[in-house]
Amino acid sequence: MDDSTHQQRRHVLIHDPTLRDGHHAVGHQLDADQLHAYATAANAAGVAVVEVGHGNGLGASSLQIGRAKLPDPVMLTTVRDALTRSKMGVFMAPGWGTADDLHAAVHHGADVVRIAAHCTEADITERHLGIARDLGAEAQGVLLMSHMASPDQLAAQCSLLVQFGAQAVGIMDSAGHYLPADVIGRIHAITEAVDVPVIFHGHNNLSLAVANSLAAVEAGAGIIDATARGFGAGAGNTQLEVLVAVLERRGFDTGIDLRQVLAAADVAEERLMKAPPVIDSIALVSGVAGVFSGFKQPVLETARREGVDPVDLFLALGERQVVAGQEDMIGEVAQQLKAADR
Amino acid sequence: MDDSTHQQRRHVLIHDPTLRDGHHAVGHQLDADQLHAYATAANAAGVAVVEVGHGNGLGASSLQIGRAKLPDPVMLTTVRDALTRSKMGVFMAPGWGTADDLHAAVHHGADVVRIAAHCTEADITERHLGIARDLGAEAQGVLLMSHMASPDQLAAQCSLLVQFGAQAVGIMDSAGHYLPADVIGRIHAITEAVDVPVIFHGHNNLSLAVANSLAAVEAGAGIIDATARGFGAGAGNTQLEVLVAVLERRGFDTGIDLRQVLAAADVAEERLMKAPPVIDSIALVSGVAGVFSGFKQPVLETARREGVDPVDLFLALGERQVVAGQEDMIGEVAQQLKAADR
Missing domain, CATH: 1.10.8.60 (Helicase, Ruva Protein; domain 3)
Structure with missing residues (x-):
């Protein structure tokens, strides 16, 4: 943990799915004013990527898992309009989203396209990662419920994602099940297997999302997902403004201004959520x-x-x-x- | 972190200051019904020590820092009445509390007496640690705002506490400022300096209270403070029920039943607090x-x-x-x- 290379302000890219994962906490009902207000604040803070969409991603709005207040194109153009520095990201799980959704998202200004699969099903992402690359977007591949696979399995699945064209790959702790030692083992295995930046996405069910994200960075991850005030499904995500403070304390460079990200978190608390997530x-x-x-x-x-x-x-x-x-x-x-x- | 001795169900004693540190979050206004309801639930869960009192400890009720709803003796007899398995603890910082307060507390059934001092002021605890021992209570010494002192300083101060009669000693992260690596260094230094159980008390300002407590245990701490739903000053304390789940996952034995501690946390949320603490x-x-x-x-x-x-x-x-x-x-x-x- 005291590896001195970590003290030399290595850059860590912060990817912010507040307007996508946060949607789970409010039945996917964010309106255009809310999206615009938060995207404006996150952009001002210097967040690298603002991800937006239905909680389950592109094309997922449905009766069974919940209809979003706004169609995908409206969400995307609203957020696009607010961003001057930050990139715009979208999330898609093949099965919920389709190639058409992907084309429309890039057409409406998505810069970063995340294709997600269950942790042992990377093979389903090949077509959509290829489409994302063909459309000129930055393509990323992520593995859901990653605690259900071993470090070696995840490394092999991530290698497959890279082979399919992913320019960054990683793991989501969809259940909020990891302890720091679990994360370290998995991130090590993945960073040894691939040459692209490695992503970690945490949830706070065990009150360890920030600790796990710090452990991921110290084990070599280069992209960390975090949401304002932890806005997200269940116990919430890694709390963005806290992560920024902790990473900067630990000598990493997030490119994010602490006061501005506190302001963005206040916007999120006041405008987006009924109450901040709690570990009940x-x-x-x-x-x-x-x-x-x-x-x-x-x-x-x-x-x-x-x-x-x-x-x-x-x-x-x-x-x-x-x-x-x-x-x-x-x-x-x-x-x-x-x-x-x- | 994979030290195999940690896998052999080493016992970790959980000390629960919900009814003392939680008082900070409600202006020291818990009433007898609330104290009794929570103490009953914590006792049923198998919590080792239930600490009770004004947020700042024995004798601290005052106009300047806030008057408690109930006098110390009433708080103590109320909680004592609810406990059949758990010990009862009190906290005292010399200056706020006096020798008379200590005598009264033990007379009213306190089993464990914590004497606290600023991290570099252990010498002020000698008289009161001596009184606690003379009264037959279990005497503990803790250092406040411990991030302001180095590992070596804390080890020296803890040695002094032991010399004064403390049967367990440790550090409080009063400001919620520690990262896990900070905790590991300090707990290592203290465990090397003393032969009594080492205490860690975390706060969640950086969303690291559970991670820091886990790190403390893995570094050798034997007594961890935690409160139901994190009830406590500011961002709250280490969340008790989460800590129990995490320590048990990691192979430690807390002696606490998960379902019963979840029930106690629900009692705390419903009966004691306006809302669970949030990292604003x-x-x-x-x-x-x-x-x-x-x-x-x-x-x-x-x-x-x-x-x-x-x-x-x-x-x-x-x-x-x-x-x-x-x-x-x-x-x-x-x-x-x-x-x-x-």
């Missing part, structure tokens, strides 16, 4: 169980409807290793718990 | 500046009254290295900022 009992159990943070609301609703304990439901979903997209399982597992209870 | 801009700046978390309210009030930016005021107080007890400085520094601004 459900969020904690979700992290312990390793279940996708976005499951919180549906799990609570199903538990209430079926009369089962949401803590039991989360732990059972964790045992069954459910992943994002398998929301159907929630009702099924709840039924099984009820049956077992009789 | 002021709390973050307070941690960056290294200013005592309990200064938040007076700093905000003074900034409003004097028309200065609270962020500037915190940073200026940090530069002047003010410590708990120097609340008078807040107005003085605000005046200086105003004068400089003209």
